[in-house]
Amino acid sequence: MVEATGTEATAPQGGTGRTGAAFLAVAVGAVAMGASPVFVRLADVGPFASAFWRVALALPFLAAWMMWEERLRLRALPRRLLAMPPLVALAGLFFVGDLAFWHLAIMNTTVANATFLAALAPVMVVLGAWLLLRETVGREIWAGLALGIVGAAFLLGSSYRFAPDHLLGDAFGLVTALFFGAYILAVRPARARVSTGALLFGSSVVTAAGLLILALMTEATLFPATLQGAAALLALALVSHAGGQGLLAFALGHLPAAFSSLVIFVEGVAAAALGWLVLGEHLTLLQICGSLSIFAGIWIARPRGRTRERRRTAQ
Secondary structure: OOOOOOOOOOOOOOOHHHHHHHHHHHHHHHHHHHOHHHHHHHOOOOHHHHHHHHHHOOHHHHHHHHHHHHOOOHHHHHHHHHOOOHHHHHHHHHHHHHHHHHHHHHHHOOHHHHHHHHOOHHHHHHHHHHHOOOOOOOHHHHHHHHHHHHHHHHHHHHHOOOOHHHHHHHHHHHHHHHHHHHHHHHHHHHOOOOOHHHHHHHHHHHHHHHHHHHHHHHOOOOOOOOHHHHHHHHHHHHHHHHHHHHHHHHHOOOOOHHHHHHHOOHHHHHHHHHHHHOOOOOOOHHHHHHHHHHHHHHHHHOOOHHHHHHHHHHO
């Protein structure tokens, strides 16, 4: 499906300083993506329309990011877009699937079911990083993954429930996890070939086009009716897409895909915390324990490559 090419695609780039910056980037990015349910709830358009605006409104900012990063002029933008490697377009298509099936899951099962099943994306990434990208996946990663899944289950508490009439929606939730996992696995090797800004802009053009088609086919209206709705969509674009996805793409140029995917569990912690702070939703002791389990898993799975090298050298 996705093959890594070159040494940059199979190993993290940079030294300890860059690894620390990349870890901070993916953590902050997960929080920014975790804010998306709040913005979607405050927007006054349908789910596919909000998904389209999430990406479309971010395009001018992503274009400016790419132009600044690569010292491009505006007239060179179309030529640069056409010259991007196929992996960039593939990442954009995977993200269309991620957002589309996420909204289908929400409409056909409980939000709790959809959230938990979509949170299984790191399982797909860890397996894909091991089998497709040939990344070394040690015991720490598997332990961190297990703690992350337990934490995600605790975040939902007793909200998750199995019901035969929710089977289709539950299946959509699992497909969401597959698409987001595939997105990360495409972004990881793509970052070895293009800059962060180019990757985000190129893939988002493809994503916006796909989501526009879906929105026009399924939504009664595409435009928000209130100023609050428009502001929420702009925040969704700048914070969750340009900010969250941008920081994730940057981090994937310097961290292994398997570890980066575990930090995505923080998205659930952020969603629960923001639901409490902004929407007044109750935060339970079980959710707090789930958050601590996720952070413990990330700590256990953190990269230790340089430390191990020093120990082997000393021996």
